[in-house]
Amino acid sequence: MAELTGVVGIGQTKYAAKRAELSMPGLLREAALRALEDAGLTWNDIDAVVIGKAPDMFEGVMMPELFLNDAVGGAYKPMLRVHTAGSVGGSTAVVAASLVQSGVHDRVLTVAYEKQSESNATWALSISMPFSVATIAGAGGYFAPLVRGYIRRSGAPDDTGIRVAVKDREHALKNPLAHLQLEDISFEMVANSPMLWDPIRYLETCPSSDGACAMIFANEELARQAPNPVAWVHATEMRSEPTMFSGRDQVMPQATLDNAASLYKKAGIQNPREEIDCAEIYVPFSWFEPMWMEGMLFAPTNEGWKMTYEGATKLGGELPVNCSGGVLSSNPIGASGMIRFAESALQVRGMAGEHQVDGAKKALGHAYGGGSQYFSTWIVSSEKP
Amino acid sequence: MRDVAVVGFTQSESVRRERDRNEVEILIPVIHELKTRAGITSEDLDFVCSGSSDYLAGAAFAFVSGLDAVGAWPPLCESHVEMDGAWALYEAWVKIQMGYADLALVYGFGKPSMGDLPLTMALQLDPYTTMPLWPDAVSIAALQARLCLEGGVLSERDMAEAAARDRRNALDNPNAQVAGDFRAEQILSEPYLVSPLRKHDCAPISDGASAVLLAAGDRAKEMCERPAWIRGIEHICEPQELGVRDLTRSRSTEIAAEKAGVGAGKVDVAELSAPFSHQEILVERALGLGSDTEVNPSGGALAGNPIMAVGLSRIGEAADRITKGSANRAVAHATSGPCLQQNLVCVLEG
Amino acid sequence: MSEQESDANEPVEMLRMPVELDYTYSAGTSASRFLRAFAEGKLLGQRCPVDGKVYIPTRGSCPQHGVPIDGEPVEVADKGTLVTYSIVRVPSENIPLELPYVAIQVVLDGADTAMHHVLSECELEDVHMGMRLQAKWKPREEWETSVGNILYFIPIDEPDAPYDSYKEHI
Structure with a gap:
């Protein structure tokens, strides 16, 4: 029933702590114009626009898509704004793709962004509400206890997180758009960086970035006219569960397991570790790589860390993960999920430049958010399903 | 295109201030009643989508707690728009069209009484050039009304007639917040609130929530004796800047109405979400409605305005009339942004 | 005026736009x-x-x-078991606690859900999962309708709870 849909254009801004030379509309346009150029299209070729970002309070604008819409060519077109917590970049891509997959539109532009330099995300995430005690310091404060829970149950070596951080930071050196470029990155450098939210060290965390990411989707017929290779969407999936309930597994939520199983079923994948060539996974704190290796069914329960340890997730390894440098290297929050989706598409299009995985044909894009409760994922391929 | 219908609708009362209940507690009975009436559990839902705004709650991720009212277990295929629930319904309709879902729950909720709504809405404007002036939502709408009056597009009497009609219609709506047996003369004799708007020209500030069930094809027929089939659903967004668009008409509503096929047949009932009387007239005209259409039998947004749910409620109210057999063809409208910036039009048939 | 003119080509890179909104919850x-x-x-x-x-x-x-x-x-009960924790060494403007502090999830005896709180009066190296804790209340005359009546949790002299007894709360 779903129309075959392809990614025909991708545009990303340079990610940096401050893109002070650009306004918010300017930031979105930089990404959108690059996507149009990649697709060989103009604004007039776009039927609808889907905008995604994390909480409005990050920039202090209520429903900012309303004032941003015409900057990305959305004037007098349908426009949607998605917000699903940290997974929003991924969910936004899923919604944009669905507009073409459903046959409702032929060509859709989607843009996700965050301009963290115009805001204070830790403040916005930790606003003291009456009747409660403020004890959770930002996202790190929320996720650190879960990381500890993972270490306890899996018996993973303490330095697993350090190894992930070193790997992703090495990958970032091959991605000129990545925000953090640490030329002298080493195991010692990460190990000796300050402990922030024990057991999470400074260099095991993500930065605050400005940036936007855009993609253009087209139906099969129009995708065939694209000047550059197409990434075909094989399947998309989303799952959500409540933040808290009695007996909830916060470390390995049912939502991630259900999401993975359903995604692979839709994409006709029997053995994800064998059939998927590379993955872009939402890893805002290094320990979430081994956790989501299990959460995406690449590794058996409590054995995700072994993939990191064995080097399987390195560029050149068995299943390269976050060849772009990942969220650890660039984190414009609302866009971070979409960057995962876009980078997975770049890989199967063979357009990832220096961080290209040789011969990548099938890739996974992944995002999660909230209290490890929102998941959105997709499978893209250089080949039609 | 697949046949998709509204097969259920519930809403809370619209009230100026929910003193005791928080947003989730407002939502819980609305969703619970919808599921109970339809005889379904969360496991039957292929997709769930909601609409709400963080700024109404003054907290990031305010929508997350909304999930607690649904019972998202086993985990649900679920999404959220930072828009009125009418657009959440649109997203759900798309999901059904692509074959990823047959039954979807949509809800919207807002508790604007927690803050200063007209002032908060100023944060929707361009943050570099307009918002720092803090123009509140009523004043912005008043500028538009003035343009309409000076341009001879409509008169203060037209506005008063629209407001009075909504007030009278709302007498039959147990969920309405503002109702009364008003006449235009009465309204015109009242002082201005923000000239040229009088109190009756403005929608109230309402706390509330609503929810809709959407089903495809045979599933809809099984669940509902007379489903309200969605024959067209379209939405269009204009640029926001007030100086670059004609504020005396609603161009985006016109385009959406044409694409949705409003004019393809007689419209028995129209439910409009315009929060100001002059905007209601502009929308009515943009939809091309004639004198044979009953407008806002519920009283519309002027009778109850639970922001982020009010547009979804219009679809629900219109569908309800089809389901109950009092209308064969209905049009529902939702809006967002200053001066009718973004509009959604939905055509429903029995 | 002349100063402004000389800046005419300089980009404006940052505006300060304080937003203050009051909410009643x-x-x-x-x-x-x-x-x-x-x-x-x-x-x-x-x-x-x-x-x-x-x-x-x-x-x-x-x-x-x-x-x-x-x-x-x-x-x-106002005592329970530490389920998991983090030692926080990052300042946050919304949190008035002295660094470092121990953010915990604690499941109270008789409850089936864990809650977020803070542990104090405990050496950092002694903090561990499964330890038994007791609430430290404010002086009675300061109690109000707030969870702030419990200042923090403190360790008590009881044997650790076995991992299996609380692992479902992580």
Whole structure:
């Protein structure tokens, strides 16, 4: 029933702590114009626009898509704004793709962004509400206890997180758009960086970035006219569960397991570790790589860390993960999920430049958010399903 | 295109201030009643989508707690728009069209009484050039009304007639917040609130929530004796800047109405979400409605305005009339942004 | 004027636009009952009507089953087990605690849900999962309808809870 849909254009801004030379509309346009150029299209070729970002309070604008819409060519077109917590970049891509997959539109532009330099995300995430005690310091404060829970149950070596951080930071050196470029990155450098939210060290965390990411989707017929290779969407999936309930597994939520199983079923994948060539996974704190290796069914329960340890997730390894440098290297929050989706598409299009995985044909894009409760994922391929 | 219908609708009362209940507690009975009436559990839902705004709650991720009212277990295929629930319904309709879902729950909720709504809405404007002036939502709408009056597009009497009609219609709506047996003369004799708007020209500030069930094809027929089939659903967004668009008409509503096929047949009932009387007239005209259409039998947004749910409620109210057999063809409208910036039009048939 | 002219080609890179909005919150019907009891030093939870699990605090519904939780309150103890924790060394402008502090999830005896709080009066190297804790209350005359009546948790001299007894709360 779903129309075959392809990614025909991708545009990303340079990610940096401050893109002070650009306004918010300017930031979105930089990404959108690059996507149009990649697709060989103009604004007039776009039927609808889907905008995604994390909480409005990050920039202090209520429903900012309303004032941003015409900057990305959305004037007098349908426009949607998605917000699903940290997974929003991924969910936004899923919604944009669905507009073409459903046959409702032929060509859709989607843009996700965050301009963290115009805001204070830790403040916005930790606003003291009456009747409660403020004890959770930002996202790190929320996720650190879960990381500890993972270490306890899996018996993973303490330095697993350090190894992930070193790997992703090495990958970032091959991605000129990545925000953090640490030329002298080493195991010692990460190990000796300050402990922030024990057991999470400074260099095991993500930065605050400005940036936007855009993609253009087209139906099969129009995708065939694209000047550059197409990434075909094989399947998309989303799952959500409540933040808290009695007996909830916060470390390995049912939502991630259900999401993975359903995604692979839709994409006709029997053995994800064998059939998927590379993955872009939402890893805002290094320990979430081994956790989501299990959460995406690449590794058996409590054995995700072994993939990191064995080097399987390195560029050149068995299943390269976050060849772009990942969220650890660039984190414009609302866009971070979409960057995962876009980078997975770049890989199967063979357009990832220096961080290209040789011969990548099938890739996974992944995002999660909230209290490890929102998941959105997709499978893209250089080949039609 | 697949046949998709509204097969259920519930809403809370619209009230100026929910003193005791928080947003989730407002939502819980609305969703619970919808599921109970339809005889379904969360496991039957292929997709769930909601609409709400963080700024109404003054907290990031305010929508997350909304999930607690649904019972998202086993985990649900679920999404959220930072828009009125009418657009959440649109997203759900798309999901059904692509074959990823047959039954979807949509809800919207807002508790604007927690803050200063007209002032908060100023944060929707361009943050570099307009918002720092803090123009509140009523004043912005008043500028538009003035343009309409000076341009001879409509008169203060037209506005008063629209407001009075909504007030009278709302007498039959147990969920309405503002109702009364008003006449235009009465309204015109009242002082201005923000000239040229009088109190009756403005929608109230309402706390509330609503929810809709959407089903495809045979599933809809099984669940509902007379489903309200969605024959067209379209939405269009204009640029926001007030100086670059004609504020005396609603161009985006016109385009959406044409694409949705409003004019393809007689419209028995129209439910409009315009929060100001002059905007209601502009929308009515943009939809091309004639004198044979009953407008806002519920009283519309002027009778109850639970922001982020009010547009979804219009679809629900219109569908309800089809389901109950009092209308064969209905049009529902939702809006967002200053001066009718973004509009959604939905055509429903029995 | 001339100064402005000389800056005409300089980009404006940052505006200060302070936003101050006041909100009036209601805790909600369910949490209000919990908070009123708290002002009297009592910790009240409620059972989910589907599986009987005790939620504290309740928010009016069972997030898992989507049913209203409106049954009789269940009193739970002010001591419990540390489920997991983090030693926080990052300042946050919203959190008035001295660094480093220990952010914890604690499951109170008689409750089936863990809550976020803070551990104090404990050497950092002694903090571990499964340790038994007791609430440290403010002086009685300072109690109000706030969870702030409990200042923090402190370790007590009881044997650790076995991992299997609390692992479902992580």
